[in-house]
Amino acid sequence: MAAAAALIAGMAPLAACASNGESASAQQPQAQTTTPPPAAPQATTGYTDAQIDAFVAARSQINQLTPGTTTEEQQQNQIRISQILQEAGVTPEQYNQILEASQIDQTLSNRIAVAAVGDSLSDDQLRAFVTASAEIEPLNATLTSGTETERAQAAEQIRGILARNNLTIEVYNGIAAQARTNAELQARLQALNAPADAPSGSE
Structure with a gap:
């Protein structure tokens, strides 16, 4: 029984570890917009499964982009990010809001993790x-x-x-x-x- 108890305890999502800025989410590039950045998001789980799936689909492709080292490369990345978001059906504002909210809302972070896996x-x-x-x-x-x-x-x-x-x-x-x-x-x-x-x- 001791081993089983250890397994269950180990199943707890790593909130503290992830919140140190080392999680995959914390390393994500944000989608740039021409509008002012949204206010700091409040912890919320009010996103639909479709929105979470769209976010995960977009993030998986954005993660594969090589960070640009020149202005031209960075501009090309932004063009590609815009295309990715459009194909996934998520706006830059929604993407950034979900990204930021997931870093303060463990329930939302868990939903994203489940959808990604x-x-x-x-x-x-x-x-x-x-x-x-x-x-x-x-x-x-x-x-x-x-x-x-x-x-x-x-x-x-x-x-x-x-x-x-x-x-x-x-x-x-x-x-x-x-x-x-x-x-x-x-x-x-x-x-x-x-x-x-x-x-x-x-x-």
């Missing part, structure tokens, strides 16, 4: 999650109650754990968020974790 998770991804969550679980208390220095150190350790297991914070959080409500996914995770829980000998 999808529901076609391989056993390899889930095994990596199980392994990572077992290592991350002891660090959870530090992330929530440690000093600023301790939280930074724990976040760095977690990034290393995720890298060793070929996981991003977004993918980890997507699996963790789904596992909270998806009974089938919970069963798959428990099955993959079962060998570690099995007794070493017979009674």
